[in-house]
Amino acid sequence: MATEWPQTRKTGLADALRGAREMADQHYGIWSWIATVDHKRIGLMYGVTAFIFFLTGGIEALLLRTQLVVPNAGVLNADQYNRILTMHGTTMVFLVIMPLSAAFFNLMTPLMIGARDVAFPRLNAFSYWVFLAGGIFLNVSFFTKNIFSGELGAPDCGWTCYSTLSSKAFSPGHGVDFWALGVQILGIASLASGFNFIVTILNMRAPGMTLFRMPLFVWMTLVTSFLIIFAMPVIAVALFELIFDRLFNANFFNPDKGGNPLLWQHMFWLFGHPEVYILILPAMGIVSEILPTFSRKPLFGYPFVVFSGIAIGFMSWGVWVHHMYTTGLGTVANSAFGISTILIGVPTGVKVLNWMATMWGGSLNLKAPMMFAVGFVAMFTIGGLSGVTHSVVPSDYQQQDTYYVVAHFHYVLFGGAIFALFAGFYYWLPKFTGKLLNDRLGQIHFWLMLIGFNLTFFPMHVSGLLGMPRRISTYSEGQGWDFWNLLSTIGAFTIATSILVFIINFIYSLRRGEAAGYDPWDGRTLEWTIPSPPPHYNFEKIPVVHARDPFWHEKYTEDEEGRPIPVVAGAANGHENEGQEDHGGHGIHMPSPSYFPLIAALGFPIMATGLIYDYALVAVGAAVLFVGIYGWALEPATEGEEA
Amino acid sequence: MTLAEYRRRGGVEPAREEENVADADHVEKHPGPLEYAQIGSILAIITGVEVAIYYLGLAHALLVVGLLVLSATKFSMVVLWFMHLKFDHRLFSTMFILGFILALSIFTVVLATVGGKLV
Amino acid sequence: MAQAVGTAHLETSTGLDNRKLLMWLFLGSECLFFGSLIAAYLLYRDRSVSGPHPGDLFDIPFTSVSAFVLLMSSVSMVLALAAIQRGNVRGMQIWLFTTAVLGLLFLSGQAFEFTEFNHEGLSLSTNLFGTTFFVLTGFHGAHVTIGVLILLSLFTVSLQGRIQQKNSLNVELAGLYWHFVDIVWIVIFTLVYLIQP
Incomplete structure (x- = not known):
């Protein structure tokens, strides 16, 4: 790997691009990141970007909680509150949890199935750049009004953007336009990665890695990807309808012309409920990897966990009306969807039981990843149970649009997804940074976050049942909500402190963390058979898989009572993936870096801006997209043959 | 272009799942x-x-x-x-039919609950 | 259509080509896209509070001809594939070009229809019919346009001799997309034009 800056030849765009590409070919410098098609680098970029958005969304949450700390607080006015609330929800769903899951899909899937990269490396880079473009586009909306005089230009329709709150009449300005177009762009990114990971998982597995030998995380990636490719088109159409209504005076949600605002709710939740599982299934996958490793036992009931995941995937299409019980769809619809909602609790419960049975009788190693994983199981179960209470129609009539709902979905999305994602950080980041995160700081982070989380969201169950509506920007005294809101705000700042601990830990560990080595956790799956960080080609020699948990079986055999006994070194019977000698990767042909995915991705925000401000820009954006796609299609995809 | 092209299997025959292996000469059966x-x-x-x-x-x-x-x-x-x-691998049909049936069924339910009419 | 450079034979876990699998997944996903649009049309089909209504505007003989044109373009598309799979580059070029021309013919028919409707007082914002009709058929038209671009690109590349029997997959993938656009029109033709409330 030469680290020389390529000689600059004559100026000119073509030469500049060629120079950049040569630099990228050598895995060196800024251009090697911009033009990268390496799944690990893309995964890291996904992770870092999403984490920055996590901090943004977190600051928004702190602003909201500060406003609600006492009745009639004057921190934010109603308009600012609405806009920040909308951005908090949208950011956390589309810019944090989804892309953080995507970061793990990228980082882990090829390693876990024994592949050198994903099926379509450039498509993968494209999906990252589109995500970044969409995220920035969405947040730029803040600045479309005079932010210095306290006016925010962000959307104000809530993350569900219900019609007719989203119509031009009730939301003038460009906030909702930015929202609709921004989410549309993010959808393109998700679709691209959805297609890519399905093909990767079905087609790129190492020899012997049959479907039922795949790690659970890979299974959940597969199910999630299917949900993405089938759910995203639905929200795409809904967003197009909203965009046409707002920008071209169409009538989809215009009651004056007979349009039905409920159509939006149907479309949104048709997408929205599968989306809920798009957010939580990857988290379940992460936890299903961590619990067995730190219990030193195989996952209990592997097929049940797999099939529960698939069942959840299918059933998630049949429960959307439980978001709409109070819209008057009638008893038949409400009862049917109430039943289906209760039923979807069954496969979820199966998973929880399997996780607990995995830990049962294991020799538990309570390192930070394990703590977060156990925290996930506990918090997610609470959130799941309050979810079941929503399925009961009459009870839901009372809870609809109260803080009880806010409590519920934060228990599944924060207590669930975010806890699992942090578990994933502690577990897998050392593989890519080469440095272990400090466990003591990790424990402090965990306990602060667990306490802060429960302090924030548990009281919301109470304030909700006391009748506090969600989305209100303030409340008056004497309704019994004051104390619970105070608790929630204290909790929110406790969470913020815990995140600070994590950031300190991350920076500290990068500098002086313990070296991770190949296999810091005595892992079970293929990613631990290669160095940390892995070489860009991942596997010197593609492994051959003989069993589920292949690496474990290479390291351990069992005695009569099923206890693991280490295999004597060198006695492994013909396992191919031993002895990863480093030949520097010569002779391994990896896909060439390319800047065309980035160029193509740039087309979307330009087009979107054009739709809002000036149609001439739409043509410019389309031209950029064209250049990107044609360059992409016509460039050779592989590094040249080398001796 | 795919990565599979330059994957080196180290001389090991890939263990394919029997039922999933595509018929290499399916082209011949095309009309x-x-x-x-x-x-x-x-x-x-x-x-x-x-x-x-x-x-x-x-x-x-x-x-x-x-x-x-x-x-x-x-x-x-x-x-x-x-x-x-009709002539191709079952997996392709599965992918398409999955999307098609899903679309057909959920939108039938939506139209039924919102009160859309076909006739 | 991301990759025009051919891949002869791949070794994948299922033995199936990555790109073809991607294309079928994409088409499965597109079912949901057009499903949503068609559902919106059906939901609103008799709810426009003012005219013009479909019955006032539709010109069934005209639309039947353009439906026929698109259908025949599917035939020429599959003939292009059959030609290249047998190594007949010339035949493929002729049929690819025919397909693109038929596609363009369909598009001009649609442009004519849209203009006519507009003259008779139907725009995107006139009523629910205008909204749902133009958006549904417009998105279909956009798909046809992209299809024509793909066909013309393939045609151009093939003139340089870069499409041969061994990379006939490029034609096959373009064909899958093209046939899908055609079957969407089969559905639209029946549900929107022929079955009116």
């Missing part, structure tokens, strides 16, 4: 130009029949059923022959 032309004519005739039915002035229910059946026939013929699903 020839003549058969395609025949299918094309059938499609053209069906389209003619559809238009004829439209002008026939049948009872509305009958018209709807007739047209739906004819259109489903055209749809299936294009998918099965022109898009080769």
Whole structure:
């Protein structure tokens, strides 16, 4: 790997691009990141970007909680509150949890199935750049009004953007336009990665890695990807309808012309409920990897966990009306969807039981990843149970649009997804940074976050049942909500402190963390058979898989009572993936870096801006997209043959 | 371009799942130009029949059923022959049918709950 | 259509080509896209509070001809594939070009229809019919346009001799997309034009 800056030849765009590409070919410098098609680098970029958005969304949450700390607080006015609330929800769903899951899909899937990269490396880079473009586009909306005089230009329709709150009449300005177009762009990114990971998982597995030998995380990636490719088109159409209504005076949600605002709710939740599982299934996958490793036992009931995941995937299409019980769809619809909602609790419960049975009788190693994983199981179960209470129609009539709902979905999305994602950080980041995160700081982070989380969201169950509506920007005294809101705000700042601990830990560990080595956790799956960080080609020699948990079986055999006994070194019977000698990767042909995915991705925000401000820009954006796609299609995809 | 191209298997035969291995010479089973032309004519005739039915002035229910059946026939013929699903690997059909059935069923339910009518 | 450079034979876990699998997944996903649009049309089909209504505007003989044109373009598309799979580059070029021309013919028919409707007082914002009709058929038209671009690109590349029997997959993938656009029109033709409330 030469680290020389390529000689600059004559100026000119073509030469500049060629120079950049040569630099990228050598895995060196800024251009090697911009033009990268390496799944690990893309995964890291996904992770870092999403984490920055996590901090943004977190600051928004702190602003909201500060406003609600006492009745009639004057921190934010109603308009600012609405806009920040909308951005908090949208950011956390589309810019944090989804892309953080995507970061793990990228980082882990090829390693876990024994592949050198994903099926379509450039498509993968494209999906990252589109995500970044969409995220920035969405947040730029803040600045479309005079932010210095306290006016925010962000959307104000809530993350569900219900019609007719989203119509031009009730939301003038460009906030909702930015929202609709921004989410549309993010959808393109998700679709691209959805297609890519399905093909990767079905087609790129190492020899012997049959479907039922795949790690659970890979299974959940597969199910999630299917949900993405089938759910995203639905929200795409809904967003197009909203965009046409707002920008071209169409009538989809215009009651004056007979349009039905409920159509939006149907479309949104048709997408929205599968989306809920798009957010939580990857988290379940992460936890299903961590619990067995730190219990030193195989996952209990592997097929049940797999099939529960698939069942959840299918059933998630049949429960959307439980978001709409109070819209008057009638008893038949409400009862049917109430039943289906209760039923979807069954496969979820199966998973929880399997996780607990995995830990049962294991020799538990309570390192930070394990703590977060156990925290996930506990918090997610609470959130799941309050979810079941929503399925009961009459009870839901009372809870609809109260803080009880806010409590519920934060228990599944924060207590669930975010806890699992942090578990994933502690577990897998050392593989890519080469440095272990400090466990003591990790424990402090965990306990602060667990306490802060429960302090924030548990009281919301109470304030909700006391009748506090969600989305209100303030409340008056004497309704019994004051104390619970105070608790929630204290909790929110406790969470913020815990995140600070994590950031300190991350920076500290990068500098002086313990070296991770190949296999810091005595892992079970293929990613631990290669160095940390892995070489860009991942596997010197593609492994051959003989069993589920292949690496474990290479390291351990069992005695009569099923206890693991280490295999004597060198006695492994013909396992191919031993002895990863480093030949520097010569002779391994990896896909060439390319800047065309980035160029193509740039087309979307330009087009979107054009739709809002000036149609001439739409043509410019389309031209950029064209250049990107044609360059992409016509460039050779592989590094040249080398001796 | 795919990575699979330059994956080195280290001389090891990839362990394929038996039932999933695509038929390498499935191209041979594809129909020839003549058969395609025949299918094309059938499609053209069906389209003619559809238009004829439209002008026939049948009872509305009958018209709807007739047209739906004819259109489903055209749809299936294009998918099965022109898009080769009849001759191709099952996995391809699964992917497509999954999307198709999903769309059909959820939107039927949406139209039923919101009160949309076909007839 | 991301990759025009051919891949002869791949070794994948299922033995199936990555790109073809991607294309079928994409088409499965597109079912949901057009499903949503068609559902919106059906939901609103008789709810326009003012005219013009479909019955006032539709010109069934005209639309039947353009439906026929698109259908025949599917035939020429599959003939292009059959030609290249047998190594007949010339035949493929002729049929690819025919397909693109038929596609363009369909598009001009649609442009004519849209203009006519507009003259008779139907725009995107006139009523629910205008909204749902133009958006549904417009998105279909956009798909046809992209299809024509793909076909013309393939045609151009093939003139340089870069499409041969061994990379006939490029034609096959373009064909899958093209046939899908055609079957969507089969559905639209029946549900929107022929079956009116």
